[in-house]
Amino acid sequence: MKRINFHVLGPLVALVLLILLGWFLNPAFLAPANITNVLARSAFIGLIAVGMTFVITSGGLDLSVGSMAAFLAGITIMAINALAPYTGVNWGTVLLGMGVALFGGLLAGTINGTLITKARIEPFIVTLGTMGIFRSLVTWLADGGTLSLTSDMRTLYRPVYYSGIGWITWPIITFAVVAILGELMMRHTRFGRYVEAIGSNDRVARYSAVNVNRIKLMTYMLLGALVGLAVIIYVPRLGSASGSTGIGWELEAIASVIIGGTALKGGTGRVWGTVVGVLILSLIDNILNLTSLVSPYLNGAIQGVIIVLAVVLQREKRTAGER
């Protein structure tokens, strides 16, 4: 990138403005504890949004990720609880549980992707359908209530969310690693190149001997696996899952991707932008908690205004002279 595109940096500018605002409202905003909190909690949506960037860039969409997360968290908890009596309260059991989450995510993504590529149904419809299915299933598994880790497994597993290397906790590390890998994958691998090609014109991709269906399927599988990874660090945080886990995560993830500058119609993906988008969204919440300026009823309105403003900064100029 030779010349600096202001509109590309738009989300970054918005992020910096938000950080300054937070600092101005309450200096504790920049205390390490708060930074750890905000980054760690961004990790769930963050991981999912990185996967969503690939799906959207290839011209797809996935509305099911929130319910998928709830479902995966549910079966992970059930698996750990069921295994513990046999395998014991140890890291082996936790690892098996993590395996369930990852493998389950991969499978769920495969189902979405297969319906979309093989049965050729609009991604919106497929994932609206599986959104309902996953959520129903977890509610049913939990009998309408909550699925919880047994307290000894909980205690063992808990540090996966809360510890790490100093203030850089595991969720932060995971998010950072995935974000960097994602950015590299999008920019520097064939997969990323194909994803962008398919999103910008899938006919051209097909004529260019790209295996369009396989790549599309892979984006959904990647997203599924990342939802699984998000669940792996979500479960130790709350130790439970229910029918209301992950409601609205799909909108947050999609919004992060778009705020970050990836076009909803596909073709251009910007993983680093997605990371900025995720941080913007979690900072808004955090900043609203820093002071008691407005009625909590109006939080949603403020969020809405900031989201729109963050994107105003990256409007593209119409090319000069075209008319």
Added chain:
Amino acid sequence: MKRINFHVLGPLVALVLLILLGWFLNPAFLAPANITNVLARSAFIGLIAVGMTFVITSGGLDLSVGSMAAFLAGITIMAINALAPYTGVNWGTVLLGMGVALFGGLLAGTINGTLITKARIEPFIVTLGTMGIFRSLVTWLADGGTLSLTSDMRTLYRPVYYSGIGWITWPIITFAVVAILGELMMRHTRFGRYVEAIGSNDRVARYSAVNVNRIKLMTYMLLGALVGLAVIIYVPRLGSASGSTGIGWELEAIASVIIGGTALKGGTGRVWGTVVGVLILSLIDNILNLTSLVSPYLNGAIQGVIIVLAVVLQREKRTAGER
């Protein structure tokens, strides 16, 4: 349309199958009372979905309609309650209230449309923002609670939902009239033609002297006005509105549009298909309530499966080089 495309009729086939299923599971399904119930309930989403068909066909999207409906219902109720002491408990007051709903809807649509066309922000982001804003506002206006019509105004206004010509109640009549007008508008007017052209390729439309921004703006205004109309028949049903009114209506409306065969990426709009889509969605609910085959926890799963199946029926045969 000369040749019969099976895939075009897909949603219709799904609808017929659902009706047969409902009838088979419970003969009361076809009782006039039930038909009135289902049709009248479909009217809100139906009116909104007709408007959404135009927005989506032109390549846009509106996530704010559910919150917009809640907000409009809130201000309509407040307006009627505030006016009644001066204008009296009479139809004049109701009409003024209806005016508030319609005009408010038009205004809300204008705001969405202007941000999208003038400020050139992605529709997804604009309407995600206004979605939060409208919902916050109604919660704030209602002080977190419920806004209700005074009981005398309520009694006066009530027949607008419950009465009509025999079993064909006003919501059904309104929905039918709007659907027919919508279909005519899409097929047989310049506006409809331009909406399709813009969704298909907005540069081509611009080069053909179509005022792209004005038409796009008009689709959002039309949708806003139809949300207002939906509110006009929603308010007399329960006489109240709150922060939880209309949650999820946007997804239902968008899903109806797509089930009906309008492409999410725009270009081809099918209003009659949308009507079928709306009916499919409300029938699923109705049938699940009329039978107690499965655990209610699994209703969402069954809905999901049926939505996907309904769309499987309309998959297009692969055409030239597409695979």
Added chain:
Amino acid sequence: MTAVLALDQVRRSFGPIEVLHGVDLALHAGEVHALIGENGAGKSTIMKILGGFLAPTAGQVLLDGQPAPYRSGPEAEAAGVIVIHQEFNLAQDLTVAANVFLGRELGGWRLDHRAMREQTAALLERLNTRISPDALIRELSVPDRQMVEIAKALSRDARVLIMDEPSAVLTHREVGALYDQIDRLRAAGVALMFCSHRLDEVAHLADRITVLRDGSVVARAMRGEMSEDGMATAMVGRELTDFFPPKNTAQSETVLELRDFSVPGAVHDIGLTLHRGEVLGIAGLIGSGRTELAEGLVGLRPHSGTLTLKGREITIRNPRQAAEAGLAYLTEDRKEAGLLLTKGLSENLTLSALAKFGRIAIDKRAEARALDTAIAEFDIRTPTREIAAGNLSGGNQQKLLLAKTMLTDPEIIVIDEPTRGIDVGTKRQIYAFIRKLAAEGRSIIVISSELTEVMGLADRVLVMRQGRLAGEVAGQDITEDNIVRLAMGVGAEADPIPEPKSEPKSKAVTP
């Protein structure tokens, strides 16, 4: 006689690069004005400026001697200045009739579908095509879309009609219909301008010729003042000789054989053989199924029949399998199927051959080198390397597409309209290139609507008609007359579309 439309010292820049350097130009009523020049010389840019679609950075556009009052394409159209763009300007999801009347629909509140359909049908009739007014644009072939563009332009009340390479994708038959319409409009006093890389066409049609080189006018001539050779020399700036390279004798080894090859609905029971080192031409009218045959061959369309490659029977279900078998296809639909218009040059260049640029991570330096090579070898003229493919001039896009296809290093190459929109100088290079590939032992199938091209290039020519093989000509028998007769149905000069059923499977006209 004052000009209807003129350019006065017009300059135009894209970013820091100026592509037009003070151009003067005048269009007169009742006259056909040809604008010629190499790819990237600035022809399309001039036409867009004349039609109001681009603003000049300096200088002005004059309409009837006054500064043109329009600020946009649609405003220019309202003033009677109509442009047919080099790239299609049609909404894919709308019907032919809807596109023809887009922005000026007939009827009051309710659209008058019937009137629009009938008028469209009449226009298409005038152009001698069988396109249905109710067909969706997305279902039409590239040449049919071009015909719709022409019909759309004809339907407007033009004082000035500007056509950017209207004939590039048309075959013999449609070109004739186009010429008739040009003659009719000239007689009616319309000022016409077109550009073309078919110099015979320029000589035939133009009353006035302007030659452009690198954004400046380098020559002007009136009808008869400039020979085709003279035009070529003026465009390129040097003498061009030996247009078609000498043919070499193909080896006898058969590399590809098709038997009973069919693509449902388009191609029926084709049998053909292709030898090592051979250039096989395929000629035919629009809709004769040449493109479908090629797309079936590389797995882009469902097909039946047997395909034998170097003695082994194989199935090809998708272009990837074709690529693995050493088979490549260059599409005629450059905009929708060939290039990613919003992506950069190297992303486009390497897309089909990305595996060569690294197992996991893409070697961007190798990509840059490949682009250097392609730019040199195919003479891609681009203002900067960072440009999006869609901002290249039309001919340079075609060169990029060629380079992209060649990068996969295929053994068998099917090229659909290889020189569509390419200037004479580069054409010559491309012909030489194709010959060189053949000499290296590769085999090439060339589908072309330019008869001279097929004749000059191919060792053997197959002619298709209505999805079937109408015949084959080789050696001395490759003549325009033979090909046209086969394409139209043997010995049926008066009846261009005879019944298909009674024909023999393939009629050999070999000596």
Added chain:
Amino acid sequence: QGGEKKVIGISIPSATHGFMGGLNWHAQETIKRLNTTYPHIEFVLSTAGDASKQVNDIEDMIATRNIDALVVLPFESEPLTAPVKSVKEAGKWVTVVDRGLSEEGIEDLYVAGDNTAFGRVAGDYFKAHLKSGAKIVILRGIPTTLDNERVEAFEKAIDGSGIEILDKQHGNWNRDDAFKVMQDYLTKFPQIDAVWAADDDMALGVLEAISASKREKEMWVIGGAGMKEIVKRIMDKDPQLPVDVTYPPALISSAIEMTVLNFESDAPMSGRFIIGSRLITPENAAKFYFPDSPF
């Protein structure tokens, strides 16, 4: 005045339905009132739409607002248990409201309604006022543990009475949903003698569906919580709404006040305060009627 400066954090679910709306209103009113009485006490209120956001809010209060006490109405019990426990471990005062934590002994003060009683009181009324063989339908809330507790208690209470439960679907504590479910019940069941709507918002939707089908005479309805419109109709002796079961959203006020008093007075405030669910009848309804509350 001029006591020691204290910060009290209050974390509650956002106003997603009538009951929670009432609770939000009471929380804000209480804060306003206490702010004038105790100017040196600062209140930090946050509302959350799901458990995860609520945990975020609590983390933020600790990290950036330096709270001395936390009043929390857990969105869900299980997920909030550990985060609230760590607040306690950080040496803060913890008051838990309504939905208890899943581990005992964490909070200093517990102020709650009684969900078992909520179901049982309603069930007892059904048992006492319906004959054996009577047919009823149930509308459940959003699928949650607390909804399960209520329904189980209700079913246990009518056990052995011969009352038949025809169906129990989720109305999600939402008027619109309850309206639809009730319409479909009415289509499906020719005989319904009574409805347990389990929430006053749902009861309003149910009543509307019944009146649209003109079957008002056939059945009565019992909601729950004590919404002003419902209480008013009980006062007016509406035959369709004979009684209601309390579950007052004002319990948040008690919780906040008691938390403040813990700092401002010497009286020991720790312990469990269960606000029992009581039956509102036409006779006592006036006591439960607050026309100014939004709920």
